[in-house]
Amino acid sequence: MPNFEITTASADDLTMLAEWAHEESWNPGLTDRHAFFAADPRGFLVGRLDGAPVSCVSVVRYGRDFGFLGFYLTRPELRGRGYGIQLWRAGMARLDGRNVGLDGVVAQQPNYRTSGFRSVWTNRRYEGRPAAEPAAPSGITLVDARSVPFDRLAAYDRRFFPADRDSFLAPWIAGPTRTSLAAVRDGELRGLAVTRPCRTSSRIGPVYAESPEVAGALIGALAATDPDTPVAIDVPDVNPAAVRLAEQLGLTPSFETARMYTGPSPDVDHTGLFGITSLELG
Secondary structure (H helix, E strand, O other), rough: OOOEEEEEOOOHHHHHHHHHHOOOOOOOOOHHHHHHHHHHOOEEEEEEEEEEEEEEEEEEEEEOOOEEEEEEEHHHOOOOOOHHHHHHHHHHHHHOEEEEEEEEHHHHHHHHOOOOOOEEEEEEEEEOOOOOOOOOOOOOOEEEEOOOOHHHHHHHHHHOOOOOOOHHHHHHHHHHEEEEEEEEOOOOOEEEEEOEEEEOOEEEEEEEEEHHHHHHHHHHHHOOOOOOOOEEEHHHHHHHHHHHHHHHHHOOOEEEEEEOOOOOOOOHHHHHEEEEEOOOOO
């Protein structure tokens, strides 16, 4: 009988997981693994069949009572044999006692509901080249986010995410090949957005802003850093203004997931959330 075991992923394994995600057309960031591993080095599990990796899941712990599940994959030729569900159970055991979030693809959402998750909104990925580069509103200045004291960025991120995640956020903002912009007025943060290169469209996320006008200025400025490459933003429909902005920019929906939780929907600022950070880690 084949020997199936579950192990903690190595740093090298994260490169493999990104390749598997690319094969699923998820378009992962080329350097996302650096921030992912920093978030929770033990939060990535790999199922191995006779030593060969065949399935994976990320189960990242945030703070004391929140977790996020992603990267749930089994190699296509081995699906339906129980390897994925074994890994799922091990991952959920690691997050036992926490409110767990995930962004589930459409085909898996019924299975997630069976496991106790409930949908709270839909993320639609909007892609393309923005029709224009909107000007920043009066009084707003766009600056390199790396020039802003990190404690201010982390506090701002906490308005839109259910838990502190400083170890993840620092490399996400300042990691290699990324561009991060902050919107500032009167010395206060009014928006934040990050873009990173991927296999196809560059991904922008998060996009936080006090208004659609600030969000549009951030997206336009980031898109302009590489005008020949389309951008992609995972837009939460819980913020109708974010959906309208994506459509006004001429972006087209191409993919969707559902944000789901096992517990209550966390109390975050949905009105300022114009694009989520990552489908894998929230």
